[in-house]
Amino acid sequence: MYYEYFGLKEAPFSIAPNPRYLYMSERHREALAHLMYGINSDGGFILLTGEVGTGKTTICRCLLEQIPQDVHIAFVLNPKLDPVELLATACDDLGISYPAGASIKTMVDRLNEFLLAAHQEGRRTVLIIDEAQNLSIDVLEQLRLLTNLETNERKLLQIILLGQPELLTLLAQNELRQLSQRVTARFHLDALNRGEVHEYIKHRLTIAGTRRRVFSAAAINRIFKISGGIPRVVNLICDRALLGTYAENKLQVSSRVVSRAADEVLGQNRGFHATPVYAAAAVLILATLALFTFYFPSAEIAEFNTKSDELTQPPEKKQRLAAEPDTQLVVETITANISPVVNEIRPDSSRYLDRVEDVVGHRDAKLAFADLFTLWGLAFEDQTIHPCNQASSIGLKCFSNLSGLKEIKNLNRPVVIGLNHQWVTLSQFNEGVVTLISGYREFQVSAQELAFAWNGKYTLFWRMPPDYKRPLTLGDQGASVDWLASQLAVLDSMPPVTVPEYNFDLRLENRVKRFQQSVGLTPNGAVGVKTWIHLNNIQGLDIPLLNIGDG
Numbered sequence: 001m002y003y004e005y006f007g008l009k010e011a012p013f014s015i016a017p018n019p020r021y022l023y024m025s026e027r028h029r030e031a032l033a034h035l036m037y038g039i040n041s042d043g044g045f046i047l048l049t050g051e052v053g054t055g056k057t058t059i060c061r062c063l064l065e066q067i068p069q070d071v072h073i074a075f076v077l078n079p080k081l082d083p084v085e086l087l088a089t090a091c092d093d094l095g096i097s098y099p100a101g102a103s104i105k106t107m108v109d110r111l112n113e114f115l116l117a118a119h120q121e122g123r124r125t126v127l128i129i130d131e132a133q134n135l136s137i138d139v140l141e142q143l144r145l146l147t148n149l150e151t152n153e154r155k156l157l158q159i160i161l162l163g164q165p166e167l168l169t170l171l172a173q174n175e176l177r178q179l180s181q182r183v184t185a186r187f188h189l190d191a192l193n194r195g196e197v198h199e200y201i202k203h204r205l206t207i208a209g210t211r212r213r214v215f216s217a218a219a220i221n222r223i224f225k226i227s228g229g230i231p232r233v234v235n236l237i238c239d240r241a242l243l244g245t246y247a248e249n250k251l252q253v254s255s256r257v258v259s260r261a262a263d264e265v266l267g268q269n270r271g272f273h274a275t276p277v278y279a280a281a282a283v284l285i286l287a288t289l290a291l292f293t294f295y296f297p298s299a300e301i302a303e304f305n306t307k308s309d310e311l312t313q314p315p316e317k318k319q320r321l322a323a324e325p326d327t328q329l330v331v332e333t334i335t336a337n338i339s340p341v342v343n344e345i346r347p348d349s350s351r352y353l354d355r356v357e358d359v360v361g362h363r364d365a366k367l368a369f370a371d372l373f374t375l376w377g378l379a380f381e382d383q384t385i386h387p388c389n390q391a392s393s394i395g396l397k398c399f400s401n402l403s404g405l406k407e408i409k410n411l412n413r414p415v416v417i418g419l420n421h422q423w424v425t426l427s428q429f430n431e432g433v434v435t436l437i438s439g440y441r442e443f444q445v446s447a448q449e450l451a452f453a454w455n456g457k458y459t460l461f462w463r464m465p466p467d468y469k470r471p472l473t474l475g476d477q478g479a480s481v482d483w484l485a486s487q488l489a490v491l492d493s494m495p496p497v498t499v500p501e502y503n504f505d506l507r508l509e510n511r512v513k514r515f516q517q518s519v520g521l522t523p524n525g526a527v528g529v530k531t532w533i534h535l536n537n538i539q540g541l542d543i544p545l546l547n548i549g550d551g
Contacts, residue, residue: 002246003208012208013239015232016357016420022452023203023231024062025196027189028055034187035063038160039071039126044147044182046160049167050189053232056162059189060130064456065404070522072118072125075402075457079134083142087111090127093402095529097470104142112149115156121524125157132163137175144179191229194221200231201238214242215253222255226262236265353433354443356453361422361438368416368423369459371437375414375427375544376461391461397468399529400459405429405451408458410520411533412545415458419450426458429546462533463543471528476504484508484527487535488515 003010012021024032031048038046050056067073074093081089087107091098096114098107118125127146129135135143149156161167165188171180192200198220205214215223219241227233238253240261245253362368369387370380378394380387388398401407408415414427419436424443428435434450436443467479485502488511502508512531513523519534527535536543 002242005246006214006242006251007210007212008205009209011239012204013235013242014357015235020355020449021204021207022058023200024055024058025192025200028059031187031189032059032062032066034185035059035160036066038158038185039063039067039124041158041184044155044158044184045143045179046158047167047171047183047186048160048162048189049165049187051191051228051230052164053230054189054191055231056189057130060128060162061452061455064402065451067126067404069406070123072123073402073456074125074127075455076127076129077131077455079129079131079139081139082136083139086139086142092400094125095399095401108146108149111146112156115149116151117524117526119151119154119156121522123522126160127157128160128162130162132161133165133167133170134163135161135170137170137173140170140176140179144176144182147182191227192224192231192234193229194224197224197227197229197234200234204235204238213252216255218255219253219258222258226258226266233266237262240265354445356445356449357420359419359422359424359436359438359443359445360441361419361424361436363422365416365423367439368425371425371427371439372414372416372461375425377542377544388459395464396461397464397529398459399462399533400457402456403458404456405434405447409546411460411530412537413460413462413533414544414546415460417454417458419454427544427546460533462529463536465532465535468532471526472504473526474504474506474509477502481508484512484535488512491515 002008014021031050035046035048048056048059064073072094074090076086076089076093079086084104084107087104088098088102090096091107091111094111094114096107096110098110102110115125127143129143143159146157147155147159168188170176171183198217201215201220201223205211215238223234223237223241227237237258238261241253241258244257244261245251248257250257362371366380366383366387370383373380373387373391376396380390382390391398408426409429414425416423416425422438424436424438426434427437429447432447433444434447436445465480465483469480472480472484481504482502484504485508488508492511509525512527513525515534516525516531517523521530521534
């Protein structure tokens with residue numbers, strides 16, 4: 001309600017992860033550089049810690065956008081798992097199959113096979129675990145054992161742990177000393193300093209539409225002192241301070257109003273009591289929010305959410321941990337080459353586009369999958385079962401991965417994604433604009449903005465070949481191999497294969513490699529999910545595509 005009063009187009013201090021407001025300080029860039037160094041190193045553990053609200057999730061999103069194409073990523077968002085559940089989660093994210101009720105040994109063996117195959121293809125594998133301070137000692141020990149998977153030249157798995165400072169205390173325990181010794185790079189993300197808080201507030205106000213000095217220097221200094229430089233707390237105080245200044249009919253936020261605003265949002269006893277004008281403004285805001293919520297209810301999707309942080313936790317001053325001596329020069333080099341685009345104001349590509357933060361999706365994931373079934377010309381009839389189970393019963397299969405829009409464009413299939421703590425279906429991708437659907441609602445947003453706002457996880461349907469159980473490799477036989485040989489014969493304008501029990505030999509493997517290279521996949525000769533998805537395109541099947549144009 002105060003936007004127009006201060007010359008703003010929108011709320012500048014929302015705590016929602018709006019990519020247009022992304023601000024990265026030098027230490028954020030340095031933290032990102034450490035993670036990039038870890039991705040390119042020879043295995044072990046990389047550690048990124050920081051207080052609640054300092055921007056660890058923001059850095060992780062930037063990391064996902066800059067990961068090279070030759071890197072497999074598994075991302076664990078909920079670390080409160082036992083060792084078996086953790087291994088199952090990692091295998092699921094990497095597309096590794098395993099039998100129901102598989103033991104730790106079985107899953108480790110499957111994972112080792114995958115890592116060796118990836119290494120032979122020149123690809124690396126990285127496991128990222130968020131909120132790692134919640135890991136149990138048993139799980140951390142299992143993670144340490146995973147880093148024993150190696151060749152004579154290098155370790156096969158890189159593990160990145162993101163967590164709050166409690167993670168440092170956890171790793172300092174004597175029983176975890178072997179794991180701690182395997183940390184090849186570590187970085188503690190401090191809060192913003194006083195100068196950065198000034199720049200941060202100015203940055204967000206500019207993007208929201210004004211270059212006026214809405215906050216006095218004294219007010220910003222008070223914000224820094226109260227917030228400790230934690231961006232999320234800065235946002236909460238600034239938003240309430242703007243409301244208070246508006247209620248007092250003033251044009252600039254004072255340090256006095258900041259103190260009162262902090263009392264309200266942080267619950268600290270600073271002697272602030274709501275005056276009638278503050279109370280009236282608060283009632284009006286609550287009524288407006290209630291009306292907005294009635295029409296646009298908020299969503300809470302557990303699977304795509306990271307664990308909620310407590311906003312009222314007081315900041316603690318932590319000593320910044322220096323990088324390992326042998327990594328510092330490399331990190332400085334990477335820092336200098338990180339793309340500065342994240343600090344720029346990225347204008348909308350067209351005025352008609354919707355903003356990412358305005359996309360309204362489903363609160364129930366199954367409703368988004370119902371939209372996906374509709375795109376396939378099917379009905380999600382029994383929503384008491386998992387959508388992937390129903391898909392399997394009609395010849396489709398779910399494929400979930402953590403990647404980026406480039407991979408989705410390559411696969412050319414509609415996908416279900418999590419966005420704004422809700423679920424939507426990405427149905428089209430054309431000229432840098434993506435179409436998102438939610439029931440009867442349709443939103444068109446900039447692909448660039450979506451890439452920054454989305455956590456990278458997606459799920460799609462694909463058509464299975466006959467008797468499909470696992471990826472096909474040399475020496476395999478069966479209905480899936482017969483089907484593969486027939487489809488490649490069609491592609492090569494050759495007579496169809498009619499001999500049953502066709503053998504997956506070197507000649508067929510070479511044909512597979514040529515096909516993979518032609519569609520932009522790594523030509524490894526193994527016929528996995530992504531290869532089957534592209535093979536579906538030459539089968540003349542009725543399959544929904546993204547109608548990809550230049551973008």
